[in-house]
Amino acid sequence: MSSLTSTHSAEADASAKSRFAPVVSEAGTSVTDTTRPPTATSDPAGPTPDDRPRVGVVVASTRPVRIGRQIADAVVDLAVFSGVPVAPRILDLRDINLPFLDEPTPPSTGQRSLSHSQAWSQTISALDGVVFVTAEYNGGYPAPLKNAIDFLKDEWADLPGTIVSYGGAGGVSSAAQLRTVLTQLLVDLADVDPAIRVRSRHYGEDRTLLDAAEVVAASTAELLTAWGWVAQRASARAAAR
Numbered sequence: 001m002s003s004l005t006s007t008h009s010a011e012a013d014a015s016a017k018s019r020f021a022p023v024v025s026e027a028g029t030s031v032t033d034t035t036r037p038p039t040a041t042s043d044p045a046g047p048t049p050d051d052r053p054r055v056g057v058v059v060a061s062t063r064p065v066r067i068g069r070q071i072a073d074a075v076v077d078l079a080v081f082s083g084v085p086v087a088p089r090i091l092d093l094r095d096i097n098l099p100f101l102d103e104p105t106p107p108s109t110g111q112r113s114l115s116h117s118q119a120w121s122q123t124i125s126a127l128d129g130v131v132f133v134t135a136e137y138n139g140g141y142p143a144p145l146k147n148a149i150d151f152l153k154d155e156w157a158d159l160p161g162t163i164v165s166y167g168g169a170g171g172v173s174s175a176a177q178l179r180t181v182l183t184q185l186l187v188d189l190a191d192v193d194p195a196i197r198v199r200s201r202h203y204g205e206d207r208t209l210l211d212a213a214e215v216v217a218a219s220t221a222e223l224l225t226a227w228g229w230v231a232q233r234a235s236a237r238a239a240a241r
């Protein structure tokens with residue numbers, strides 16, 4: 001794997017360039033966004049444009065044709081346009097591209113001997129909060145997310161977070177499983193787990209979402225409650241740094 005910084009920088013550079021220009025989504029549809037505030041930055045360990053808390057938005061699904069990134073982008077946009085006082089950073093596990101856990105010692109030892117482990121550790125350690133955006137696969141959450149979680153241990157402890165799931169029934173079974181794991185790792189989870197219902201009519205012929213913002217908007221109340229909780233806790237954590 002190349003370094004996290006380089007993969008994220010490339011994506012963020014593209015994002016920064018496109019912020020006030022036409023954007024091509026994974027669905028291949030172009031939208032012109034002239035209002036998006038300059039919030040998301042590419043380098044999770046890099047400086048934020050201000051002192052807002054850094055909140056990572058983890059994209060759990062890594063399939064070549066997926067809706068996870070569309071959902072995550074729409075969840076971020078909702079927070080930004082609603083004025084939630086955070087600096088969100090997309091952490092797309094497809095780009096981060098961790099191998100299956102290959103550290104020789106258990107993560108509980110705190111030893112991170114491999115460059116990709118060190119980069120992932122630094123990425124999470126630099127956060128003040130985290131939002132997990134997860135699909136539901138056969139009643140559980142995607143394997144790449146479990147792998148990414150298992151790479152680390154103490155990095156997760158006390159990190160304010162929330163779980164945003166999606167699926168035919170909102171992905172609630174996936175969220176429940178993820179909650180069990182994150183609770184064991186002492187992630188400071190919000191009480192509410194926003195569950196986004198995705199219907200077949202929301203998909204285009206290419207199996208991506210026709211309008212991710214519309215799909216996400218149906219869960220606005222829960223999402224803003226969760227974002228608000230994370231923002232408040234993350235702000236306190238950032239102030240204590």
Ligand SMILES: Cc1cc2nc3c(=O)[nH]c(=O)nc-3n(C[C@H](O)[C@H](O)[C@H](O)COP(=O)(O)O)c2cc1C
Binds near residue numbers: 136139169
């Ligand atoms: C392997 C697999 C298993 C799935 N299992 C479920 C499931 O248990 N519940 C559900 O609501 N949807 C399930 N789906 C449908 C997904 O919700 C849908 O494909 C969604 O687009 C997956 O998110 P992604 O596109 O980000 O990967 C499954 C999809 C896949 C690929």
